[in-house]
Amino acid sequence: MSVSIIVGAQWGDEGKGKIVDLLSEQADVVARYQGGANAGHTIVFDGRKFVLHLIPSGILHPNTTCVIGNGVVIDPVALMEEIHMLESMGISVAGRLHISHKAHLIMPYHKMMDAAREKGAGSIGTTGRGIGPAYYDKALRTGIRIVDLLDRDTLREKIRLNLDEKNRILQSLYGAEPLDVESMIDEYVAFDTQIDPYITDTTVLLNTAIASGKHVLAEGAQGALLDLDHGTYPFVTSSNPTSGGACTGLGIPPTSISSIMGVVKAYSTRVGNGPFPTELNDATGELLRTEGHEFGATTGRSRRCGWLDIPALRYSIMVNGISEIALTKLDVLGVLDEIRVCTGYEIDGRPVRSFPADLATLSRITCTYETFPGWKCSLEGVRTFAELPPQAQHYVEAIEQLLEVRISWVSTSPAREDTFRR
Ligand code: GDP
Ligand code: IMO
Numbered sequence: 001m002s003v004s005i006i007v008g009a010q011w012g013d014e015g016k017g018k019i020v021d022l023l024s025e026q027a028d029v030v031a032r033y034q035g036g037a038n039a040g041h042t043i044v045f046d047g048r049k050f051v052l053h054l055i056p057s058g059i060l061h062p063n064t065t066c067v068i069g070n071g072v073v074i075d076p077v078a079l080m081e082e083i084h085m086l087e088s089m090g091i092s093v094a095g096r097l098h099i100s101h102k103a104h105l106i107m108p109y110h111k112m113m114d115a116a117r118e119k120g121a122g123s124i125g126t127t128g129r130g131i132g133p134a135y136y137d138k139a140l141r142t143g144i145r146i147v148d149l150l151d152r153d154t155l156r157e158k159i160r161l162n163l164d165e166k167n168r169i170l171q172s173l174y175g176a177e178p179l180d181v182e183s184m185i186d187e188y189v190a191f192d193t194q195i196d197p198y199i200t201d202t203t204v205l206l207n208t209a210i211a212s213g214k215h216v217l218a219e220g221a222q223g224a225l226l227d228l229d230h231g232t233y234p235f236v237t238s239s240n241p242t243s244g245g246a247c248t249g250l251g252i253p254p255t256s257i258s259s260i261m262g263v264v265k266a267y268s269t270r271v272g273n274g275p276f277p278t279e280l281n282d283a284t285g286e287l288l289r290t291e292g293h294e295f296g297a298t299t300g301r302s303r304r305c306g307w308l309d310i311p312a313l314r315y316s317i318m319v320n321g322i323s324e325i326a327l328t329k330l331d332v333l334g335v336l337d338e339i340r341v342c343t344g345y346e347i348d349g350r351p352v353r354s355f356p357a358d359l360a361t362l363s364r365i366t367c368t369y370e371t372f373p374g375w376k377c378s379l380e381g382v383r384t385f386a387e388l389p390p391q392a393q394h395y396v397e398a399i400e401q402l403l404e405v406r407i408s409w410v411s412t413s414p415a416r417e418d419t420f421r422r
């Protein structure tokens with residue numbers, strides 16, 4: 001039994017794409033289990049850059065089979081764009097990508113509702129990709145699934161029923177123009193002909209692969225603190241990026257999971273609104289943003305930057321069951337004289353033992369920090385732990401001790417080759 005899960009341990013954008021790509025070389029199957037085109041996973045190798053939103057980051061290794069599982073919500077427009085982008089860059093997708101017939105579809109009204117809701121009070125700062133409304137319909141049991149594309153009558157009926165309701169909401173609540181049933185049906189029928197070769201029962205595919213001893217990598221999007229159940233609700237995404245989501249989002253049993261790796265950025269970032277205890281709203285935050293090129297891979301928005309947050313990470317490790325860590329973007333800290341790490345939370349001078357569940361408590365937190373000396377140099381060309389400056393080695397070892405989890409990989413640039421095992 002060999003399924004390894006790779007999860008983001010913070011608020012997303014930890015460098016999961018880079019790590020999944022690297023580890024895909026040893027994998028037979030790489031499977032995405034949740035989220036949608038809200039994700040932006042960047043992979044750089046041979047001087048070429050790929051940004052993937054829906055297709056697993058294993059696609060760049062020619063011998064890897066890739067799966068988009070039932071837990072993912074699929075935007076046809078984004079999917080087709082991504083397939084064409086990859087094919088145009090010489091990456092063959094046909095015959096290697098398999099999409100679950102049980103995955104839900106993002107419909108045009110999901111994106112409209114996402115955008116419209118964001119204009120109102122309590123904006124989450126979503127990516128605008130229709131994610132929340134699509135998962136809402138899934139939970140409401142009115143969602144349209146890939147399998148519905150196979151039967152025109154079912155598809156027509158489901159779109160008609162949805163538009164009956166959605167058009168009324170769009171018009172009366174958001175003042176939007178109603179959407180046309182027939183053109184939407186045509187659009188999704190056309191989509192069906194394009195994706196037909198990719199659709200399969202991925203639950204069977206994956207379980208057969210597992211039973212025959214193949215190595216499966218389950219790729220999480222977003223991060224633990226954006227998890228619908230375990231993140232900083234309501235400033236979260238609408239799915240379960242934490243490791244438990246891999247089982248429901250792929251249809252594989254918990255007993256098949258052999259390891260869970262957390263990807264941790266050497267500092268913290270967050271895109272969109274919501275609590276961020278170690279946020280730096282100063283020149284140091286700006287420096288991290290520019291040095292780390294902290295701009296969203298999906299929306300181009302500036303990422304908020306801050307120090308590494310040990311209490312949040314310890315919580316993430318607990319919820320995910322993380323047994324090893326890939327630490328990314330260590331190089332970015334090379335511009336700092338000193339580096340701070342939040343080692344504890346306090347409220348009214350008293351230590352906070354567990355990660356707070358509510359916004360009111362999170363807003364009252366003050367962080368206690370430990371300060372580490374910077375190394376003030378580039379890490380270019382460093383390919384072993386021993387070659388790191390002593391201060392950088394000390395930083396990695398100190399984080400490992402604070403988290404009580406082994407840091408087994410360290411990444412020092414966006415490129416595939418600049419990652420080493422410890
Ligand atoms: P993901 O969503 O977790 O896959 O991460 P993103 O791709 O959205 O954001 C991570 C960014 O950091 C991308 O631009 C990567 O190319 C880049 N990156 C990944 N690892 C490193 C690293 O070790 N050093 C530097 N400087 N950049 C990195
Ligand atoms: P990857 O996979 C960082 C954030 C949004 C917003 C919240 C809800 O690249 O790490 P949504 O569109 O999902 O309803 O937005 O979640 N968010 C991400 N932040 N990385 C991501 O994905 C994200 N996907 C969603 O900014 O705060």
Ligand code: MG
Binds near residue numbers: 013
């Ligand atoms: Mg990203």
